[in-house]
Amino acid sequence: DTGVSQNPRHKITKRGQNVTFRCDPISEHNRLYWYRQTLGQGPEFLTYFQNEAQLEKSRLLSDRFSAERPKGSFSTLEIQRTEQGDSAMYLCASSLGGGSSTDTQYFGPGTRLTVL
Amino acid sequence: AQSVSQHNHHVILSEAASLELGCNYSYGGTVNLFWYVQYPGQHLQLLLKYFSGDPLVKGIKGFEAEFIKSKFSFNLRKPSVQWSDTAEYFCAVITTGRRALTFGSGTRLQVQP
Numbered sequence: 563d564t565g566v567s568q569n570p571r572h573k574i575t576k577r578g579q580n581v582t583f584r585c586d587p588i589s590e591h592n593r594l595y596w597y598r599q600t601l602g603q604g605p606e607f608l609t610y611f612q613n614e615a616q617l618e619k620s621r622l623l624s625d626r627f628s629a630e631r632p633k634g635s636f637s638t639l640e641i642q643r644t645e646q647g648d649s650a651m652y653l654c655a656s657s658l659g660g661g662s663s664t665d666t667q668y669f670g671p672g673t674r675l676t677v678l
Numbered sequence: 679a680q681s682v683s684q685h686n687h688h689v690i691l692s693e694a695a696s697l698e699l700g701c702n703y704s705y706g707g708t709v710n711l712f713w714y715v716q717y718p719g720q721h722l723q724l725l726l727k728y729f730s731g732d733p734l735v736k737g738i739k740g741f742e743a744e745f746i747k748s749k750f751s752f753n754l755r756k757p758s759v760q761w762s763d764t765a766e767y768f769c770a771v772i773t774t775g776r777r778a779l780t781f782g783s784g785t786r787l788q789v790q791p
Contacts, residue, residue, distance in 0.1 A: 593777065604682075604768050604781030605722070618777060653722070655779075667779060669714070669722040 564588060566670030568654050574676045575644055582640045583673045587656030594637050595667060596629055597653040598622065605653050611637060612659060644677045651675075680705035680773050684782035691759050692790050699754040699785050701743075701769030711752040712770040712779065713743055722768070728752065739763070761791045 567586045575581050587594050592613050597605035608627070610618045613634040623629075626644075631637040641648055651674050655667040683702045691697060703709060713725040726737025733745040743754045752769060769782040 595777070595779075597779075602783065604770070604784050605779070607778035607780070610777045620778070665777075666712075666724060666727060668724065671721040 566654055566656050566668055568652075568670040568673050570673055571671060572674050572676075574678065576678050577644060577646060579644055580640065580642045581644060581675060582638050583652055583654075583675075585637045585639070585654030585656075585670060587635070587637070587654070588668060591656035591658050591668075592634065593657040593659040593665070593667075594631055595655040595657075596637070596639050597655065599651040599653055599672070600649075608639075641675075644675075646677045649675055649677045680709075680771060680780050682769055682771055682780055682782035684767075684769055684785050686785045687783070688786045688788070690788045690790065693761055694758050695789075697754070697756040697759045697763070697787070699767055699769075699787070701752045701754065701782060703750050703752070703769075703771045703780075705750075705771065705773050708774045710772045711743075711745060712772075713737065713741070713752075713754050714768045714770060714781075715765050716768070716784075717765045725754070725767070759787075759789050761789045763787060764789045 569584045594611045596608040599605040609629050611631040626642045629639045651672040653672045654670045657665045657667045681704045685700045711728040714722045715725045716722050728735045728745045736742045766784045766786050768784045770779040
């Protein structure tokens, strides 16, 4: 499978714990995106990387959230001191980039987080 | 900030019926438009996209969408739905100079055999 992969697929944690999710983009895609989706809503943008540089962050990304893409390949999204309101599906997407005006984002299966 | 509206939250159709799902966006500049589909238990998949040129775009599985700039709309159509089209459909937009997709809230389509 050469699509975007995400691990774990499901995570259940207790309020106050830290969690980390991983995303592996499509090979050779230099742009990587994180979105969050809650029930009954469309995905909402969180942050975006071009190679290892984090170029855009949404105001939804509070100080408890941090994302990295250290080598310009996989990315991690960490949530510290989780709250029940963090329960959602966390989606990763990647795109080829390279200055193309027809850049298309391809999504992974997501990590479903449940905070008890 | 741009926004996307999908007015039909839940649509129920019988097989062979025609489908039209509405999508309107609010942004005055140049946009790229997308429809994504999420089948039960699967991840978001690209259905079709519009960047420029012919405003009528064709996607996979017989779907098409028409970009009407004057109406800020990008409605999705299919002449004859199948049970396998049961899914959630999301309209999304990217505006000039940005990389973030802005999604609508989605339309759940249920096709009855």
